[in-house]
Amino acid sequence: MSLNKHEMAALVARDIEPGSYVNLGIGQPTLVADHLPADAGIVLHTENGMLNMGPAATGDAIDPDLTNAGKVPVTELPGSSYFHHADSFAMMRGGHLDVCVLGAFQVSARGDLANWHTGEPDAIPAVGGAMDLAVGAKSVYVMMTLFAKDGSAKLVPECTYPLTGLGCVDRVYTDLATFLITAGGVVVRETYGISREELRERLGVPLLS
Amino acid sequence: MSATTICDSTAEAVAGIRDGSTVLIGGFGMAGMPVHLIDALIEQGAGDLTVVSNNAGNGDTGLAALLAKGRVRKMICSFPRQADSWVFDGLYRAGRIALEVVPQGNLAERMRAAGAGIGAFYARTGAGTPLAEGKETREIDGRTYVLEFPIKGDVALIGAHRADRMGNLVYRKTARNFGPVMATAAGLVIAQVNEIVPTGELDPEVIVTPSIYVDRVVAA
Numbered sequence: 001m002s003l004n005k006h007e008m009a010a011l012v013a014r015d016i017e018p019g020s021y022v023n024l025g026i027g028q029p030t031l032v033a034d035h036l037p038a039d040a041g042i043v044l045h046t047e048n049g050m051l052n053m054g055p056a057a058t059g060d061a062i063d064p065d066l067t068n069a070g071k072v073p074v075t076e077l078p079g080s081s082y083f084h085h086a087d088s089f090a091m092m093r094g095g096h097l098d099v100c101v102l103g104a105f106q107v108s109a110r111g112d113l114a115n116w117h118t119g120e121p122d123a124i125p126a127v128g129g130a131m132d133l134a135v136g137a138k139s140v141y142v143m144m145t146l147f148a149k150d151g152s153a154k155l156v157p158e159c160t161y162p163l164t165g166l167g168c169v170d171r172v173y174t175d176l177a178t179f180l181i182t183a184g185g186v187v188v189r190e191t192y193g194i195s196r197e198e199l200r201e202r203l204g205v206p207l208l209s
Numbered sequence: 210m211s212a213t214t215i216c217d218s219t220a221e222a223v224a225g226i227r228d229g230s231t232v233l234i235g236g237f238g239m240a241g242m243p244v245h246l247i248d249a250l251i252e253q254g255a256g257d258l259t260v261v262s263n264n265a266g267n268g269d270t271g272l273a274a275l276l277a278k279g280r281v282r283k284m285i286c287s288f289p290r291q292a293d294s295w296v297f298d299g300l301y302r303a304g305r306i307a308l309e310v311v312p313q314g315n316l317a318e319r320m321r322a323a324g325a326g327i328g329a330f331y332a333r334t335g336a337g338t339p340l341a342e343g344k345e346t347r348e349i350d351g352r353t354y355v356l357e358f359p360i361k362g363d364v365a366l367i368g369a370h371r372a373d374r375m376g377n378l379v380y381r382k383t384a385r386n387f388g389p390v391m392a393t394a395a396g397l398v399i400a401q402v403n404e405i406v407p408t409g410e411l412d413p414e415v416i417v418t419p420s421i422y423v424d425r426v427v428a429a
Contacts, residue, residue: 046383047313048237048240048383048386049237049383049385049386050382050383063382064239064240064384065240065241065370065381065382065383065384066240066382066383066384067237067238067240067383068383071237071238071239071240071267071291076382082380082382082383082385083385084317084385084386084387084388084389084390084417085237085263085313085317085386085387085390086317086318086320086321086389086390088317089313089314089317089318090314090318092314093314093318093332093333093334117339122302123290124289124290124297124298124301124302124308125289125290125308125310126287126288126289126290126291126310127287127288127310127311127312127313127340128287128288128312128313129287129312129313129314130312131312131314131334131335131338131340132312132313132314132315132334135333135334135336136314136333136334162338162339163337163338163339164338165336165337165338166336166337166338166353
C-alpha cells in the first residue's frame with residue numbers, strides 16, 4: 001500500500017533524532033510536528049523568528065502577534081525564544097539547524113532541489129526561505145509524492161524546474177518509497193506498494209539496492 | 210538626526226516622505242505590519258515608491274492598500290504570492306508593478322549589512338539558481354558563494370510593541386520579525402507602537418532596538 005501524507009509525515013518524524021533543532025516547511029512538512037514524540041526534546045524553529053514553537057493556536061489562544069512561517073497562529077512552549085529575522089536566518093544559513101523538511105516539485109539524482117517556482121510564464125515567483133534552508137540546514141529532507149498528477153516522476157536525472165539549491169537534498173520521503181541521496185547515487189531504502197523493479201522502470205534515475 | 214521625536218499623530222510621523230523613496234516596511238504577513246503608518250502614508254500621498262517588505266500585501270489593508278492606490282513602482286520581497294495577495298497579483302499581471310524576488314535570508318542580511326556599514330557579503334543562498342544569475346560568485350572552502358549588496362532604505366516604517374520617550378523599542382512575539390533589522394537600515398526610521406512609556410520604564414536588559422536607530426515614534 002502506498003502511504004498517505006500522514007504516514008509519510010510519521011516516517012519523517014521517526015527519523016528525527018531526539019534533541020534536534022528542526023525547521024518544517026510550509027504545507028505538508030508541517031504535519032511532521034503531529035508525529036514527533038513529546039518527550040524527545042525536539043525543538044521547532046520557525047523562520048519568522050521563534051524557537052520551540054508550540055502547536056497551532058485555537059480559540060482564545062489565537063494571538064495575531066504569534067504566527068508560524070505559514071502565517072498560522074501558533075503557541076509558545078516553555079523555553080521558547082524570539083529573535084529578529086536576520087538572526088533567524090543566520091541560524092538557518094549558519095548551519096545551526098539539524099534538519100529541515102521541505103516540499104518539492106522535483107529532486108534530482110544528485111540532490112538538486114526545485115521547489116519554489118513552476119517556471120510557467122504567468123506564475124508569480126515566491127521563494128521565501130526555501131533557498132536559505134536548502135543550503136543551511138545540516139540535513140535536508142524532502143517530502144513529496146513520487147509522481148506528479150500528470151504521471152511524470154518527481155525524482156529525476158536533472159531538474160527541469162528552476163532550482164532552489166544544488167546538491168542539497170539528503171533524503172526523499174514519498175508515498176511509494178524513501179530514498180537516500182548519497183555520493184554514490186540514489187539508494188532505495190524502503191518501498192510501499194510498489195516493487196523495486198517497477199520503480200526502476202518508472203523512474204529515469206539509476207537506483208542502488 | 211539625534212533625539213527621537215515623539216509624534217502626536219501618524220500624519221506627523223510620516224511627514225516629509227518624498228516621491229521616489231525606498232521604503233522598508235516591517236511585518237511578516239500582518240504580524241508586525243505598521244498598518245496605521247501605512248494608512249498615514251497613503252493620506253500623505255508620496256508615490257513612485259520602492260517598497261521592501263517580506264510579502265507584497267495581505268488582504269486589502271496595510272501594504273495591500275498602499276499598492277491598491279498605485280503608489281508603488283517596485284516591490285522587493287521574498288514571498289509575494291499568497292492566498293490573500295490579490296491586490297499585488299492583479300497589479301503584477303497587469304504589468305503595473307515591478308518585482309524583485311530576494312531569498313528571505315538575503316533580504317534580511319542585505320538590510321543588516323546596510324545598517325552595519327558592510328559594503329557587500331558572500332552567501333551560499335541561491336548559488337546555482339536563477340536568483341543568482343548575473344551575480345559575482347566566489348569559491349570559498351570548496352563551496353560557491355554569491356556576492357550580495359546592501360539594501361538601504363530612505364525610510365523605514367516598523368511596528369513595535371512599546372517605546373519609551375527616548376525611542377527605545379521592545380517588540381511582541383513573532384511580530385518582532387523585520388523591525389529590528391529595518392530600524393538599522395534606513396535614513397528615517399518611524400515606529401508605530403502600542404504604547405509609549407516614560408523613559409526608564411523599559412528594562413535596559415530587554416530593549417531590542419536602542420533609541421539611536423529610531424527617529425520618530427507614534428502610539429497608534
